[in-house]
Amino acid sequence: NAGVMQNPRHLVRRRGQEARLRCSPVKGHSHVYWYRQLPEEGLKFMVYLQKENIIDESGMPKERFSAEFPKEGPSILRIQQVVRGDSAAYFCASSPPSVLVPFFGQGTRLTVV
Amino acid sequence: QKEVEQNSGPLSVPEGAIASLNCTYSDRGSQSFFWYRQYSGKSPELIMSIYSNGDKEDGRFTAQLNKASQYVSLLIRDSQPSDSATYLCAPWSSGNTGKLIFGQGTTLQVKP
Numbered sequence: 001n002a003g004v005m006q007n008p009r010h011l012v013r014r015r016g017q018e019a020r021l022r023c024s025p026v027k028g029h030s031h032v033y034w035y036r037q038l039p040e041e042g043l044k045f046m047v048y049l050q051k052e053n054i055i056d057e058s059g060m061p062k063e064r065f066s067a068e069f070p071k072e073g074p075s076i077l078r079i080q081q082v083v084r085g086d087s088a089a090y091f092c093a094s095s096p097p098s099v100l101v102p103f104f105g106q107g108t109r110l111t112v113v
Numbered sequence: 114q115k116e117v118e119q120n121s122g123p124l125s126v127p128e129g130a131i132a133s134l135n136c137t138y139s140d141r142g143s144q145s146f147f148w149y150r151q152y153s154g155k156s157p158e159l160i161m162s163i164y165s166n167g168d169k170e171d172g173r174f175t176a177q178l179n180k181a182s183q184y185v186s187l188l189i190r191d192s193q194p195s196d197s198a199t200y201l202c203a204p205w206s207s208g209n210t211g212k213l214i215f216g217q218g219t220t221l222q223v224k225p
Binding site: 091 | 147155156157158162201205210213214215216217218
């Protein structure tokens with residue numbers, strides 16, 4: 001859905017660097033979800049956020065990964081000290097509070113070299 | 114047991130045929146069911162939702178739900194080459210914090 005804006009679309013990082021992925025939800029959507037898709041694999045849930053709150057982070061790796069959705073500004077998925085295994089497509093989705101059906105952004109393709 | 118199971122395929126059908134995509138789920142509390150289509154290299158796109166047992170039709174697409182059997186399917190009539198994509202099934206449960214858990218997806222190939 002063109003309404004969910006993710007940037008950058010492509011991101012290349014060297015091993016050990018930090019990656020910051022941004023997601024601006026559809027206007028009026030207060031729920032944001034992050035999913036990861038490894039090559040040739042399905043969509044894996046990572047984290048579900050509402051403004052200033054993490055609702056469910058059961059899919060987030062315990063280390064190096066964090067996410068936030070501040071009162072103002074986009075949602076950020078942060079990956080510290082990236083490794084080659086972090087190379088994937090990261091999709092953000094958003095939904096309004098009344099209808100929890102997520103609409104996806106175009107994704108950020110992260111490549112770790 | 115996986116939460117959501119789909120045959121990864123590929124499912125190959127000739128143009129004009131009916132494509133049948135199946136999905137089973139483990140959470141009996143699932144209340145709503147969604148089908149997303151994902152073209153290669155693109156993001157998932159919502160194409161169908163179904164909430165009650167039975168059939169729901171939308172153009173060439175029909176979703177079928179059987180909660181007792183924990184089974185949901187998507188039929189695509191008059192399949193077109195442009196339908197070639199991966200189809201993802203996603204049940205929704207309010208007891209699962211509201212997030213969608215996706216199946217692996219079934220890759221459909223429609224051959225001209």
